[in-house]
Amino acid sequence: MEDLAFSGTSGIMIMLVYGALMLAIGIFTYLRNKGLHQSHKEFYLGGGSIGMFVLFFTFFATQYSGNTIVGYAPTAYRMGFMWLQSITFFILIVIGYMLFAPRLYxxxxxxxxxxxxxxxxxxFQSKGISILAAILMLYGLCNFLLEQIVAIGHGVSGLTGGTVPYQAAVIFFVTIMIIYGWLGGMRSVAYTDTMQGIALLVGVAILLVGAVIYFGGVPSATDYAVTVSPEKLGVPQGDGIVSWFSMLVLVMIGAAIYPHAIQRIYAAKSEKALKNSLKWMAWMPFVTSGLVFLIGIIGIQAFPGLSEGESEQLVGMMANHIASQNTFFYWAMVILFGGIVAAIVSTADSVLLTLSSIISKDIYGKYINPQADDKKQILVGKLTGVVLVAGLLIIAWYPPATLYRIFILKFELLIQIAPAFILGMYWKRMHKHAVMTGMVIGTVIAAYMAFTGLKPLGIASGLWGLLANLVFSVGLSFLLKSSEADKGIAEKAIS
Structure with missing residues (x-):
């Protein structure tokens, strides 16, 4: 048997089969709903009729993606037990949703x-706030899409032992994603998310079982790390604790206001379906990021001494070794192979759909060609999305950073819309000029600190920007007097 179970034609065939499945779902959805009017609500929200089961999996497959499976296990490999915070990330994200999701629905x-x-x-009925919020969301979405494109390349290349080159994997799956997203919109995305989420859950669970059987469990890996890498058993000290806590806050707020996650709130069939899907999501950190963390820890003993770049393909290396042991694990790793790639694509398709919706409705439909009907606006969104993907492919051809760094960067600016979104939903006194001032100042501070590497006290630059944002948006709201018209707008908008 080959050293790498997914090298050669077998890896290529697995990739082709999963690509064909995703494409088939897109074509089926298109044919099934061909007679429906192509409105914004139908294309971008699936008609607002996504039920609990599919809604859960589209939340799940969007939240747990390339950075979770392909990126988080290598991070655990490099950081050791300090990466337990990754489980807390996802618990806090669900808490973040519950702060506003039911009311927003x-x-x-x-x-x-x-x-x-x-x-x-x-x-707020402010053109400035709306445009700035759209720009920040587009930045976050493009950043997130870049992350998923890089993850596709790393995932397939690692799982096939390099038989499928990084660039070839990126081109193939991005093309598939664009086609089925173009055909079916949110319905295609949600249905493929369901298939992808099930494959991911099954594959990750069996990968952990195989890792324990063939590489030794966590106790064995821990004993090995004591001798070889004792620093991976430590806990954060001083600035490290502050940095850890700041990252948890950043992710809790930032991930909860992902633009594509917000659209899933809109797409829910009912408030009950939304709440039940979020209840199920509360358990997922333990059975997804928790299992991935353990896989990374076991990898310390399984493949010692990997460089940062080499460790990025840890999951693929482990899956190939386990798949070569017997027929059962081979087919289980086939499921994992598809689950990883499909989960990455599932997040990318969600991001691309939301990105297109903002361009088509919020920018083109409102400011460039207000007379355009829904069909024309949707077409412009699709075409612009393809152009943006082409630009991101050029950047992703030789990825600029590890998946973890790309993952963190998007939150620094996206989080600046949180005061307008969350406080604005509950606090009627929030003044539109105060909100605009806070968003601008917070964005400038966060951008400057993020791109110059400033991180005072170990606190994420996005949180320093958010702090300034809150000070101005809240402080000025107390100082500025709202007109009766603005009071009426606020009262009507959130009541």
Missing amino acids: VLSKKYNFITPTDFIERR
Whole structure:
């Protein structure tokens, strides 16, 4: 048997089969719903009728993606037990959702929200705030899409032992994603998410079982690390604790207001379906990121001495070794192979869909060609999305950073919309000029600190920007007097 079970034609065939499955779902969805009017609500929200089961998996496959499976295990390999915080990340994200998701769902049905900026526009009725929020969301979405494109390349290349080159994997799956997303919109994305989420859950669980059987369990890996890498058993000290805590806060708020996650709130069939899907999501950190963390720890003993670049392909290396042991694990790793790649693509397709919706409705439809009907706006969004993907492919051809660094960068600016979104949903006194001032100052501070590497006290630059944002948006809201018209707008928008 080959040293790498997925090298050669077998790896190529697995990639082709999963690509064909995703494409088939897109074609099926297109044919099934061909007669429906191509409105914003139908294309971007699946008609607002996504039920609990599919809604859960589209949340799941969007939240747990390339950075979770392909990126988080290598991070655990490099950092050791300090990476336990990754489990906490996802618990806090669900808490972040519960702060506003049920209320936002009710408002979305009342006012027919389509894009994430629709709430901000109705709440403040300020062109400046709406445009700045759209720009920040587009930045975060492009960053997130870049992350997934890089993850596709690393995942397939690692799982096939390099038989499928990084660049070839990226081109193949991005093309598949664009086709089925173009054909079926949110319905295609949600249905492929369901297939992808099930494959991911099954594959990761069996990968951990195989890792324990063939590489030794966590106790064995821990004993090995004591001798070889004792620093991986430590806990953060001083600035490390502050940095850890700041990252948890950054992710809790930032991931909860992912623009594509917000659109899933809008797409829910009912408030009950939304709440139940979020309840299921509360358990997923333990059975997904928790298992991935353990896989990374076991990898310390399984493949010692990997460089940072080499460790990025840890999951693929482990899966190939386990698959070569017997037929059962071979087919289980086939499921994992597809689950990893499909989960990466599932997040990328969600991001691309939301990105297209903001461009088509919030920018083109409102400011460039307000007379355009929904069909034309959707076409412009699709075409612009393809152009942006082409640009990101050029960047991703030789990835600029590890997946973890790419993952963190997007939150620094995206989080600056949180005061307008969350406080604005509950606090009627919040003044639109205060919000605009806070967003601008917070964005400038966060951007400067992020791109110059400044991190005072170990606190993430995005949180320093958010602190300044809150000081100005809240402080000025107390100082500035709202007109009666603005009071009426606020009262109507959130009641």
